[in-house]
Amino acid sequence: MADKNEFETIAIPYLDSVFREAVALCQDRKKAEDLAQATFLKAFERFESFEKGSNCKAWLLTILRNKWVDQLRHKNVVGEVLAIEEEMIAEPQRNGETGWSDCQDLLESFSDEQVIHALKELPYEQRLSLFLIDVEQLSQKDVAEIMDVAVGTVKSRTSRARAILKKTLLSYAKDMGFIRGER
Amino acid sequence: MSHLTDEQLEEVIRGGPLKAGLEHLEHCAECKGRLAEKEALAGRLRSAFATIKPGEGLTERIRQQLNVGPRPLEHAHTIGFFNIRSHRREWSAIAAAAAVLIIGIPLIFYLGKPSSAAAAQAALVKIHENNLSVKHEFYSENDPEKLAEYFKGKLGFSPSMPRPGRGLALRGCCVAHFRGEIVGSYVVDTPEGVMSIVVVTDQPESLGMGGKFERGDWIFWKSYFAKCEMVTVRLGDYSYCAVGEISHKYLTELLVRLLPESQP
The missing domain is CATH 1.10.10.10 (Winged helix-like DNA-binding domain superfamily/Winged helix DNA-binding domain)
Structure with a gap:
């Protein structure tokens, strides 16, 4: 079981960054808070695999991004939609x-x-x-x-x-x- | 002279190793202008997010869930709803089952938890979730008098209930186990969502309700767990815990409707 105190010391300081990324991705603040919360719980579950001394902020933001993509996949909105979007929007x-x-x-x-x-x-x-x-x-x-x-x-x-x-x-x-x- | 591409300018913004690009910028007003524009845009985006902060309760919510562990809601136990027509026939069987459950779910269930308050809140949220689950039997009844009769039979008293109307409608009720006791809860449909009111004998502080505030002559306590907000008020010998994915403010408004006009 991961050490809760150690996790809090290392990860919680990045809550602002995690929440900001969630705001950038989600439609509203409530969903962003839920996503941020789910991210920290997932990170705690995986904390034993976190390499101490590596970039914790990037690690958390990766978990958040993956969690968000999972949610979108669950709603069947990721996949070809994104590919089409990227192709359609040509560089100005x-x-x-x-x-x-x-x-x-x-x-x-x-x-x-x-x-x-x-x-x-x-x-x-x-x-x-x-x-x-x-x-x-x-x-x-x-x-x-x-x-x-x-x-x-x-x-x-x-x-x-x-x-x-x-x-x-x-x-x-x-x-x-x-x-x-x-x- | 060819101008820098947008991607090269991105390198410059990031302070990347683009020596040739930097030399070009010294002599090219157009590229210098484009770079300034991109930097201004980046700066404005950064400043827009500088004001974005999580709500005060989020850190506490995360900490509470870490205390309980990744599957916090599995620690709560409820027993099902009863059909009022059949429950008289099954009363003795139900009472026996309830007695077995009281003995069979000892307090040791909570003793091993890092936070009994967090476990209590997990249990309250679980009661609410079960109230909304189709898997649980539900005493569907919107008549307050029938609900009162039901509670009287199960708990020996009738908890205070809001008067239906003005957007509120009673959906039904149940009894559940909470900290080794049988407690009652009922469900109210509101314009802002569905909430459960769980009536327990425990004091609000022992439920880990941290945020204490006053409204008129009454004192309320609030907390969060998982996606649910909670507001509790003490009325007589009981704590009324309003639980739902509804704002504290609105839950408080609903609880106020339960309170007598006289002072506590």
């Missing part, structure tokens, strides 16, 4: 790319909820890549391990995700009248 062209004249100011005009909402509009693989890189500031190698893909895939997903996020926020900005309709 750089020619004619919108230059935000006051990028920083424009970004600050969005509420936190709007930014998170825009992130949630991305396909989950891209969303998670961008979240882990930008918010949790993990290395591309760690993200590749968490998502069980090659580092090159993480790079392309992150890049694509950032471009789509920008496009989404631009459409919000137009809707709210922050910028005019031109590109």
